[in-house]
Amino acid sequence: MISNERPSPYGRQPYPSHSHGHSSYGAPKYNAQPRPPVNEDTLKSAEVQIERKFFVFTLKENPRGRFLRITEDVGGRRDTIIIPSTGLADFKKIVDEMVKAADEIPSKTPPPEPLP
Secondary structure: OOOOOOOOOOOOOOOOOOOOOEOOOOOEOOOOOOOOOOOOEEEEEEEEEEOOEEEEEEEEEEOOEEEEEEEEEEOOEEEEEEEEHHHHHHHHHHHHHHHHHHHHOOOOOOOOOOOO
């Protein structure tokens, strides 16, 4: 298992296979040897808590290149997305646009009242 993969709670599901030894997605047959782990170096890491969600941003590098791993932890349940470094500028541009829209577009729900 690659170090950034997590086992599925549903068990390992084989890929559909064809007579050529690969699935229609190019993955090897289920009985193929697992790939060796990929060494990853952590270049920078940052954490932030927003409401009940805890986010970890980790810039990493492996032999295939650099990438940003964003992990969201909510009550022990983790979800992760990985963005190749080649796409970080585009990702930032879209996040910046969303921040601007969130500031400019009026909210349809009133803000919560402060506690006394």
